[in-house]
Amino acid sequence: MSKAKFILKEPNAKVETLIYLIYNYQYKRFKYSTGETINPKFWNKTAQRVKASKQFKEYPEFNSRLDKIENGINNAFRTLLNDGIQPNNTLLKEVLENELSDNLLKPKQVTLFEFIESYIEESKLNKTIGTIKVYKTTFKYLKEYAKKYKPINYENITLEFYNHYLGFLKSTHNLSSNTVGKHIKTIKSFMNEATERGHNKNLEFRNKKFKTIREEADTVYLSIDELEKIEELDLKASPRLERVRDLFLIGCYTGLRFSDFTQINPENIVSDNTVIQIRTQKTGQRVSIPLHRTVRTILKKHKNRLPKSYTNQTMNDYLKEVVSLAGIKELIETTITKGGKIEKKILPKHKLVSTHTARRSFATNLYLAEVPSISIMKITGHKTERSFLQYIRVTQKENADKLLTHPFFN
Template sequence: MGKAKFILKEPTSKTDTLIYLIFRYQYQRFKYSTGEKINPKFWNTTSQRVKTTKQFTEHPEFNARLDKIQNGINNAFRKLLNDGIQPNNTNLKEALEIELSDNIVKPKKLSLFKFIEDYIEESKLNKSNGTIKVYNTTFTYLKDYAKKYKPIDFESITLEFYNNYLGFLKKHNLSNNTVGKHIKTIKSFMNEATERGHNTNLEFRNKRFKTIREESDSVYLSVDELKKVEKLDLKASPRLEKVRDLFLIGCYTGLRFSDFTQINPENIVSNNTVIEIRTKKTGQRVSIPLHKTVRTILKKYKNKLPKAYTNQTMNDYLKDVISLAGIKEKIETTITKGGKVVKKPISKHKLVSTHTARRSFATNLYLAEVPTISIMKITGHQTERSFLQYIRVSQKENADKLLTHPFFN
């Protein structure tokens, strides 16, 4: 007989999260979205049921629904065996939904667009404004496509749709990376809908349904360039001075904009030698040794950094700061827009943004022979491959770095 249990999708969430049924049988694992949601504070992980508490008065009915699902999967599995049918995840799901066909707990059938609309609203509680903006933009393009060509639902997301949609996006003169971001977001929507039991069409997981990506012309600032920025006398322009200081904090901590602009006195620990912070995007706790430049800036502001401008405003002011530092060498950029490759030289200061700080940190530490695994502990990269794609090292810099390797001596 198989073994059933219930788990929470996000056990550490502060808001309601989905409950999944996990059924293990014959060395296989079946996962099913119950359609039920609960705040983890009301969940008993031992009993795998809602706690008996006055704060959640409907716990008897809620647990009864989970009991029904558990009985349903056990009955479905037993009936398949009794009928001489070898259980697999597909026929097990069908048999379970027959058991639950009275619709007491069966997830409500949603259209793709209704699901996306609800998912975006739900995501506002636990995802960044930037992510919500990406979701909304992708949703807008999907609605435009459906209006111009034909209605879209879960079963519409096929390889034929993929090829047609790529053409549609390219007509909007979008860069390859922007197109890729929209495809990636659609796949995220479909994955989430599949996990929740709203979708059974898995063609979006075909290897040909791929996210387009081309290497961006992201730049980094070397240690010498950062020293030029640090030495700038910006007292006559408090706004630029503030932007410069915050940017340097990012360059010497590797933190994202959302994190280095939120450093508080309580994040400075170990006798003012380490920053400890939980990153906003991943929830990861990182510890970063304080660089002397960071210590100087923190001392200047008494460990309480000034309130930052918005990311976009900071990017605008930052270009002025880098220009004043004399960092204006021409960089040849290449971008594919609307299917056409466009090359043009751009002054380096115009390519600098708040994210350049994070790239500069990773690249400068890599060139300084800091072990890759130590850098990844701060940047949060999961694989060395993804990390090496992230850093910016020119062919000459790579050759200079190899000159000190024993193989070349």
């Protein structure tokens, strides 16, 4: 028996989320974006309609639109059967949209720029500040490109646009390859979301040639010996540097991101002060991390309540001072593709250290200590071993030293 129902894309969201029509027929499942959005607090899951509420006065009209969509899919299914045509998802979608068109129920045509603008506002409630900043910058570049060359809407996001836009970002803004890749990835995210909500039908952005470019960054990690040098520094004369050092070491021995290791509080210390348990801000994952000796020492020093952090940028500036005082000044050659040209620099190691070096150091040091990759990934959140191995920083010599202990070489 065929049956229609409506479900929310994200039923636990705190902001408006998309409503899907689900139609089960002949042991098949048809899923269709209604183009309608609603805050879950106004949704009656049992009735699959909007609740009667003074806060949402337009609920009768809203529910009427859902009724027409439900009638539309039922009519579409019957029409196909009556015409002797075996229903499938493609045909159902086509006939349904004809039904809705006759009822003037086509979703309001929202332009790509209108969608991005509203999506950024919506994301402020459930995305990190860093993500919102990337969204805004990507949107700024898109508007700049449209003003300089031609208007942009969904149908313009093609391979031709992709190739031209890469050149625009590299030449006009002199961006590195990884930054360009980040903005392409964001455009694909915008297009995916717009497609999910029924605004876009152009899927050329999913072509494998419409790819997110990336080059391996010259990032560094700090070895256990180097971390011990940092820990042994006497920084009592400089409280700002002592605070930064302590917070950074917490990151180095927990693998947490800056946004997480700066938010640890007494409630996160569990199992008789042997484990940190925290839900990460970026992914929402709950992770459990054994307390390293250094972490226990620092937590005891601050009575399990870490000092307030500086901003990430300020932390990075002060951190370079701390690492320099520890005598970590090895010269490192770096290369970066910027504006389409390869730039090489030789910099002392301490200038390449940032708060994110803590997380990379954690992963690399555990890997070199023969901790199984899968155990490390449980903490870092990497989904595949391939992505994890790209993340850690192990030199050819360190890899050879690690293999020396393997039975194959003995």
